[in-house]
Amino acid sequence: MATMKDIAKRAGVSTSTVSHVINKTRYVSDEIAARVNQAAKDLNYSPSALARSLKMNRTKTLGMLVTTSTNPFFGEVVKGVERSCYQKGYNLILCNTEGDDHRMKESINTLLEKRVDGLILMCSALEGEHIDAFDRFPGVPVVVMDRGPVHFACDKIQDNSLLGGFMATNYLIECGHREIGCITGPLKIHQAYMRYEGFKKAMTNAKLPINPAWVAEANFECDGGVDAFEHICQRGPLPSALFVGNDMMAMGVVNAAHARGIRIPQDLSIIGYDDIYIAKYITPPLTTIHQPKHRLGTAAVEALVNRLDKHKTDAQVVHLEPTLVVRDSVREYIA
Template sequence: MATIDDVSKRAGVSRSTVSRVVADNGYVSEEKRRAIQQAIAELGYRPNTLAQALRSNRSNMIGAVVVDVGTPYFANMVYGLQRSMRRAGKALMVSSGYADQDEEARAIIELVDRSCDGIVLYLERPLRQDVVEIIRAARIPVVMIGRQGCEVARGSVQLDNFGGARAAMDFLLDQGHRRIVHLSGQADFGDTAARLKGIAAALSARGLGMGDIRIVSGEFSQEFGYAATLALIEEGHDFTAIFAGDDDMAAGVLLALRHAGRAVPGDVSVIGFDDTFHAQHLWPPLTTIRQPVDEIGEAAANLLLKLLAEPGSAMLETVIGTSLVVRDSVGPAQQRRKEREGNVTAVAG
């Protein structure tokens, strides 16, 4: 295996000059830099990252804990994280917390034990106090996505869940819908609470309240969307629109309506939240609220990199906006009534 001495001899420069090029730290003339890079390529030299970490007291490893890295939503967020970290020459180690306090704690402790320089967290549960003390003792910066008020976080990335949910409800109300069902996520999740507040604000602006719509709480999953929709139909609940808490729920809603013989949007309008990859490929294509998930990950990475570069920085905060994506799953509330009235008139004639 080639060593740094082999590279210095091949390039005709000192070891320290090779080290500056490898670490990208300090001035090296362009001529010498090209010679070193050529020698590295020819010899297949790979720097000893462990030794570099010991000398610099930096591992160049960044940790991240998300709810479930196996889902498209969080995989896309990790993609954004990695994109920024790669540009900064950092490696990324990711673990899942599965919205369970003990699993989240275990994942964080493992990342601290592996000497990560900093950690990005997307958690659904409050940090255990022992984990708070472990992070403090490690003296590493933490950036939190979503949850606010974390005592060890020095950076925060928030999605405008309030504004997104308000825009979705406004759109349904603008279409004349009043018999609306909202399929909500877990009540103790921060995203859920913020979206409910956005819905309440949209209703209040029209002189309505939360009691004027039906709210059904469950999990952010296709299975819940399907089961909840069938249950509403079986109980005879009268509704013209469903605002699903995320696109996975919405996929289940569309499937249940199809199985029940309800047309979308002719009988029931459906709107989701997230704009995941499959939203545009559902039938009909799903109207939804887009959140740029990869940008959330990238923003969190950038805040963490800033905290590493400027340890004395004050609390850093970023809010990521949402936008309404109109496709084919929402129509006017009057459409179904007019069609039925037309049918009655035709029969009478």
């Protein structure tokens, strides 16, 4: 394998000059640079990524942790992260926590030991956790995505879930609905809690009562939507509309309603949250709140790169605003 010394001998220059040309650390005349580059090409020289990372103290690699889920939401966010990493010249190491706190901490430790330049974390188990590895690897920038309070220094990229929950419920109210229920995600998760708070705020502003029989907590998955809807059905007459805390649960509700002969939206209007890719392909196409998932991923990478390039010093929280997507699962209600 060719070395810089071999290139220097062939080009008739010093080894330090070859290093400056290869690493672009100092100006070298065009004529000499051309000789060095041609010699490197002739010798099939390939610079060591490891050696370069040790010299520059950067590996050009980011690590990302996500919680296992059947929800395509996570895949769409990861796609945004991967695309942004590629565009900025970074590699990405992706780890799956399987929802396990111990595995999450072990994965963080492993990524830091592999000298990643920064971490993107998207794990509900982070909330309220102290991560010992951050004490042993100070200075590694961290971005937490789509989660609530954490006990370590980081930037945060979040959707405005309070506004999104309010928008969803307010749209149902604008469509004439007065009897409105809500299926939430796990309320210990910040985003689920804030969406529910948005629901309550819209109901309060419209002076509409919240019927506890029409409120159920579930797990952000399709089966959770089915179970929560069955519980609501068992409590008595249904509301005319439901705000469901994410699209996966909403699809479970649509499935369970169909099994009971309940027509969507003729008998029950449903609005979801996230606007995952398949939401527009179910029957009926789902009215929902759009989260800018690719932008969520892109913003996380941008926050890390800005911190690595010392463009940012203070911790920041970036809020990405939700938007309403109207399809066919909500109807105008006339009493």
